[in-house]
Amino acid sequence: MTYKIGIDAGGTHTTAEAYDQNGNLLTKVETGQGNVNADYEEAMANIKDAIRQIQAELGPDCEKILAGIAGVSVTGEYAKISQELANTFNVPSKTITDSAIALYRALKGKDGILTIAGTGSVVNGLQNGHIIAVGGYGHLLGDEGSGYAISIAALKKALNTYDQGKTSPLTEMFTRHFNVNRMEDCNALVYRMDRPQIGKLALLVSSLANQGDSDAILVLEDQADLLAHDILMCLDRFTTPKPMDIAFTGSVLTKNEVVRKRVEADILAKYPDANFIISDGGNASGVLYDEATDYTRPLIK
Amino acid sequence: MTYKIGIDAGGTHTTAEAYDQNGNLLTKVETGQGNVNADYEEAMANIKDAIRQIQAELGPDCEKILAGIAGVSVTGEYAKISQELANTFNVPSKTITDSAIALYRALKGKDGILTIAGTGSVVNGLQNGHIIAVGGYGHLLGDEGSGYAISIAALKKALNTYDQGKTSPLTEMFTRHFNVNRMEDCNALVYRMDRPQIGKLALLVSSLANQGDSDAILVLEDQADLLAHDILMCLDRFTTPKPMDIAFTGSVLTKNEVVRKRVEADILAKYPDANFIISDGGNASGVLYDEATDYTRPLIK
Numbered sequence: 001m002t003y004k005i006g007i008d009a010g011g012t013h014t015t016a017e018a019y020d021q022n023g024n025l026l027t028k029v030e031t032g033q034g035n036v037n038a039d040y041e042e043a044m045a046n047i048k049d050a051i052r053q054i055q056a057e058l059g060p061d062c063e064k065i066l067a068g069i070a071g072v073s074v075t076g077e078y079a080k081i082s083q084e085l086a087n088t089f090n091v092p093s094k095t096i097t098d099s100a101i102a103l104y105r106a107l108k109g110k111d112g113i114l115t116i117a118g119t120g121s122v123v124n125g126l127q128n129g130h131i132i133a134v135g136g137y138g139h140l141l142g143d144e145g146s147g148y149a150i151s152i153a154a155l156k157k158a159l160n161t162y163d164q165g166k167t168s169p170l171t172e173m174f175t176r177h178f179n180v181n182r183m184e185d186c187n188a189l190v191y192r193m194d195r196p197q198i199g200k201l202a203l204l205v206s207s208l209a210n211q212g213d214s215d216a217i218l219v220l221e222d223q224a225d226l227l228a229h230d231i232l233m234c235l236d237r238f239t240t241p242k243p244m245d246i247a248f249t250g251s252v253l254t255k256n257e258v259v260r261k262r263v264e265a266d267i268l269a270k271y272p273d274a275n276f277i278i279s280d281g282g283n284a285s286g287v288l289y290d291e292a293t294d295y296t297r298p299l300i301k
Numbered sequence: 302m303t304y305k306i307g308i309d310a311g312g313t314h315t316t317a318e319a320y321d322q323n324g325n326l327l328t329k330v331e332t333g334q335g336n337v338n339a340d341y342e343e344a345m346a347n348i349k350d351a352i353r354q355i356q357a358e359l360g361p362d363c364e365k366i367l368a369g370i371a372g373v374s375v376t377g378e379y380a381k382i383s384q385e386l387a388n389t390f391n392v393p394s395k396t397i398t399d400s401a402i403a404l405y406r407a408l409k410g411k412d413g414i415l416t417i418a419g420t421g422s423v424v425n426g427l428q429n430g431h432i433i434a435v436g437g438y439g440h441l442l443g444d445e446g447s448g449y450a451i452s453i454a455a456l457k458k459a460l461n462t463y464d465q466g467k468t469s470p471l472t473e474m475f476t477r478h479f480n481v482n483r484m485e486d487c488n489a490l491v492y493r494m495d496r497p498q499i500g501k502l503a504l505l506v507s508s509l510a511n512q513g514d515s516d517a518i519l520v521l522e523d524q525a526d527l528l529a530h531d532i533l534m535c536l537d538r539f540t541t542p543k544p545m546d547i548a549f550t551g552s553v554l555t556k557n558e559v560v561r562k563r564v565e566a567d568i569l570a571k572y573p574d575a576n577f578i579i580s581d582g583g584n585a586s587g588v589l590y591d592e593a594t595d596y597t598r599p600l601i602k
Contacts, residue, residue: 074489134464137488141456155442163435163534187438188338188375233464 003058005091006287007067009034009047010098016050017284018058025285029053034098036081037071044084051089064295065093066287068101073136082296092295099124100131101286102249106279109289112245113234114279117227117252117259119199121146125234125243129292132237135230139195145227145259147199147252154205154219155190158183161215170215173208177201206256220258227259228266235271247277254280304359306392307588308368310335310348311399317351318585319359326586330354335399337382338372345385352390365596366394367588369402374437383597393596400425401432402587403550407580410590413546414535415580418528418553418560420500422447426535426544430593433538436531440496446528446560448500448553455506455520456491459484462516471516474509478502507557518559525560529567536572548578555581 003018003026014034018026031046031053033039047067055062065085072078078095085093103114103124113125120143122136135142143149158170162183171183178186190198208216235242246267253260267274304319304327315335319327332347332354334340348368356363366386373379379396386394404415404425414426421444423437436443444450459471463484472484479487491499509517536543547568554561568575 137457137460137485138492140453141460141488141491152441156438159436159438159442160534163531165538184438187442190442191439230464233461237466 001058002061002063004063004287005051005054005065006101006284007034007047007050007065007069008098008101008283008286009036009043009067009069011035011038011070014043014046014050015282015284016047016054017282017287018054018062019285019288023288027054027057028282028284035070036077037074040075040077043069043071044081047085048088051085055089060090062089062091064287065089065091066101066290067093067095068098068283068286069095070098073097073099073133079296083299086296086298090298092297094290094292094295098283099133099136102279102283103131103247104286104289105283106247106249106277107245107289109291110245111243112247113231113243114247114249115227115231115253115263116250117145117147117248118250119147119196121149121227121230121250121252123227123230123234125238127238127243132234134234135227144230145223145252145263146250147202148195149226150205150219150223150252150259151198151201153223154201154216155186157215157219159187168215169208169211169213170205173204177204202252202256206258209258217258220256221262224259224262225266228263231263231267232270235267235274242271244271244273245275245277247279249279249283254278302359303362303364305364305588306352306355306366307402307585308335308348308351308366308370309399309402309584309587310337310344310368310370312336312339312371315344315347315351316583316585317348317355318583318588319355319363320586320589324589328355328358329583329585336371337378338375341376341378344370344372345382348386349389352386356390361391363390363392365588366390366392367402367591368394368396369399369584369587370396371399374398374400374434380597384600387597387599391599393598395591395593395596399584400434400437403580403584404432404548405587405590406584407548407550407578408546408590410592411546412544413548414532414544415548415550416528416532416554416564417551418446418448418549419551420448420497422450422528422531422551422553424528424531424535426539428539428544433535435535436528445531446524446553446564447551448503449496450527451506451520451524451553451560452499452502454524455502455517456487458516458520460488469516470509470512470514471506471520474505478505503553503557507559510559521557521559522563525563526567528560529564532564532568533571536568536575543572545572545574546576546578548580550580555579 031050034043036043081095123134125132332351337344382396407415424435426433
């Protein structure tokens with residue numbers, strides 16, 4: 001039986017899924033981190049391990065491998081990785097970013113936009129086979145509307161209140177969370193956290209916003225505006241007729257109603273016929289929607 | 302001959318100066334980094350080495366040591382370090398932050414504000430012996446108006462232009478500086494730079510602003526507004542009659558006219574009798590202006 005493999009290789013784990021000709025899921029395996037910019041050797045070992053497990057189960061008749069890999073947009077090693085996979089497994093292979101395979105999956109191969117906002121954020125538009133990327137420049141230079149950006153903006157807002165010699169529900173939330181007496185004392189602790197840990201503080205901000213706190217709501221709305229601005233730039237760059245499907249994925253957009261509703265309102269103000277889709281779950285199935293034939297062939301038969 | 306020692310212990314080097322009773326500089330020595338948060342043992346070794354060199358030259362009759370030490374506001378080890386210096390050198394000693402000794406020096410012991418904007422930024426106000434600190438929360442959570450913040454804001458502005466599919470003098474400046482073809486390709490290089498290196502990109506932004514580029518001017522003015530906002534918060538917190546001397550130090554405020562003039566204009570709009578002072582050069586002489594007697598005494602005579 002022939003099958004195709006889709007891979008979603010991200011910063012914490014790699015998911016590989018195999019589908020038959022009718023799009024039925026045959027099997028799914030998960031291995032470790034797959035970000036080739038964080039650790040190329042480790043990521044490639046985890047990606048190959050996932051493919052090997054599937055071949056061991058389903059046999060050699062794999063038709064193609066579409067690998068969506070985190071970090072490849074930074075390293076630029078699309079061709080190198082495609083050739084390495086094609087040669088190792090003797091299967092036509094193609095490497096794209098993890099956000100691109102998520103885009104194929106979210107829009108089922110149709111043109112439109114995928115907006116991801118989790119710990120980081122990025123906007124990817126697809127029109128006539130051409131991808132337009134907006135944002136996604138990482139925690140220092142971008143990631144508007146991400147959990148990380150929300151957390152930092154909320155901490156800055158609370159520090160501003162503290163600098164005025166005042167307290168607020170936001171300062172009280174942070175000092176309680178970090179178990180310190182003064183807002184200022186949160187800082188040293190924040191600088192010792194990694195980015196995903198900082199990003200999770202956004203959950204506290206959301207929870208305070210849901211209780212109606214104006215500072216928390218303002219922080220979320222500001223970040224939503226920045227993210228909507230990125231999506232609008234992508235829509236502006238589409239040629240007419242513009243595709244109007246806009247998919248959202250990532251914890252901030254799928255779980256935070258304040259952010260998603262504000263983003264939707266900002267977009268509808270300029271593009272009233274925009275259509276919003278929520279896409280959560282596995283992106284490896286994006287392989288089902290890539291009709292392109294530009295897969296790298298094995299050098300050794 | 303009795304003398305007093307002032308120490309300015311910063312992230313790259315430690316300066317110690319000795320003064321006689323009339324405020325004449327007797328000698329000055331420089332050793333390595335003195336940030337106790339970066340490396341406590343190394344910083345203390347460098348600080349002690351500087352004091353030892355001065356005692357070797359001027360003899361044991363040191364009246365007091367005032368140590369302004371970077372990082373101590375994070376670690377909070379004021380008392381511990383004061384006692385350690387007092388015991389080691391058998392001299393009454395006091396530990397404050399490096400920004401506080403800079404404040405004593407800039408205002409010659411008078412009440413007022415010192416604003417530092419170099420790689421980082423912080424605002425310190427002094428009134429009736431009480432210090433009010435605003436900002437200074439580091440590159441992720443603050444440092445408004447610093448060289449680092451200017452560089453990041455300029456990179457974000459250029460990436461925004463790039464995301465619109467356009468170029469500008471700012472994007473051209475960055476791609477030329479990094480010797481890459483696309484604005485996007487600057488990013489991986491920026492993420493490999495350390496904070497002082499990133500902060501130095503602000504010089505390019507200043508130079509473009511001096512040529513009249515509107516994007517570069519906007520970036521500088523935005524950061525100046527944020528820094529002025531911190532200074533205004535400090536002025537707001539003073540009790541009436543408020544001290545009106547505001548000293549500026551650090552490369553951004555002493556060398557960048559666009560930033561300094563904007564900060565001054567913002568402050569004068571609310572406090573028309575503000576008086577601005579430029580303070581550059583050594584801060585160790587702040588020891589001359591500390592009239593307090595709360596120095597930690599040696600435990601061992």
